[in-house]
Amino acid sequence: MALQHNHLRPVTRFITDHNAEGLAIFNKDVPQTVSPKSIPTGDSFYLGYTATDIPIDLTTDLAAYKQHLSSDPVFTVPGGTALSVIDLVPGSTGPMHRTLSLDYAVVLLGAVELILDSGEARTLQQGDIVIQRGTIHQWRNASKTEWARMLFVLQESRPVEVAGKTLEQEFRFE
Template identity: 30%
Template sequence: MSDLRDEQSTLLAATKYKPVRRIVTGEDSEGRSFIVSDGPTPNVTITKFASAAQVPWATGAAAAPGDDPAPAGHIFGFHSEGGALLRIADFPPDQEIDTTKLAEFLAENHVVGDRPGRHFWFHKTLSLDYAIVLEGEIYAMMDKGETLMRAGDVLIQRATSHSWSNRSSKPCRMAFVLLALPDDDSR
C-alpha cells in the first residue's frame, strides 16, 4: 500500500492538485462497523490537457472487479451503467488548458456534441450529474446563459449540453456524482 501512496503522491505533486483522502467502511463477521481503509484515493488521472480527476468509488458496470471498485490504473468513462460514479475533479484556470488535447480527449470518449459550443469544454453525456463546488469558483455554462458557482453550490446537470469555465487564477475543485440514464429517460 505504501508504494501506491508514494506513486499517487508523486503524480499529484507534479501538479498543483492535492490527493483526496478516501475512508472506506465495512462490517466485521459480527456485523460491527469499522474503518476498512483510510488513505489517498488510489484512482488518479492527470489529463494531458491539464486537469486532474480522482475516483474514490464506483458501482455498476464501470466498477473494477474485486474488493476495490476504483483501484489505481482502472479506467472510467463519464458514468457507470446501472450504478454511480463519484469523481473529484480539479479544473485549472481556462488559460492553462491545452484546448487541442482537450478536444482529442472529448472525441476519444464520444462526448463531443453535434453543435458548436460557446466554450472549449462544451459536451453532453447521457447522465444525471450532481456537481458540487468544493473549492474555488467556476462558471456553469449552458447553450443559453451561465451562472457563477462557488464553494457549497450544487448544480443538477440533467443530460444537457454544458461547459465549465474557470475564469479565476486558481484551480476549482468539484465533486461529481454521475448516474447513467437510459436512452428514453425524460430526466
C-alpha cells in the same frame, strides 16, 4: 499529459466495512489516498467510488471499484453511479459535452463557470450545486490564478428525448 501540482489538500476517501463479528470498521483493502489521473484539459481527476448496480450489491461493489481504479478515468457507470473530484487548472475550460446521466455537481473550492450550449452561463461559488440533466454543458475555472475543485456524482440515465428526437452522448473537443 502530466499532472500539474496544485497545492490543494490531497483527496482521501474512507470506506466503511464490517468485520467478522458484524461491527463497523474502516476498510483496509483500498488505500485512503485517491491517486489523480490527468484528463485532456490538464485537470486532475480523482475517482472516489463507483457502484455498478442499483440497488447496490455490497458484496461485489469493492471489487468492481478496484477494477475501475485501474482503468482510464470513469465518468459514468452503466446501471450504477460514479463519485469523482476534479481539480480545475486556473483558467482551464473543458469540452462542451453531454453524458447520458443525472449529475450532481458541487463546487468545493473556487469559482467555476457553467456554460450551456444555448449560451446561458452561471458562475458558481463554493458550496453551489448543479443538477445536470443530460444537457450539453461546459465547465470553466473562472480564475486565471487559483485552482478550483468540484465534486460530482453521476448516475446513468435513459436517453434524453426532446421534441421527438433522441439526444446522444457527445463530446466537442475544439
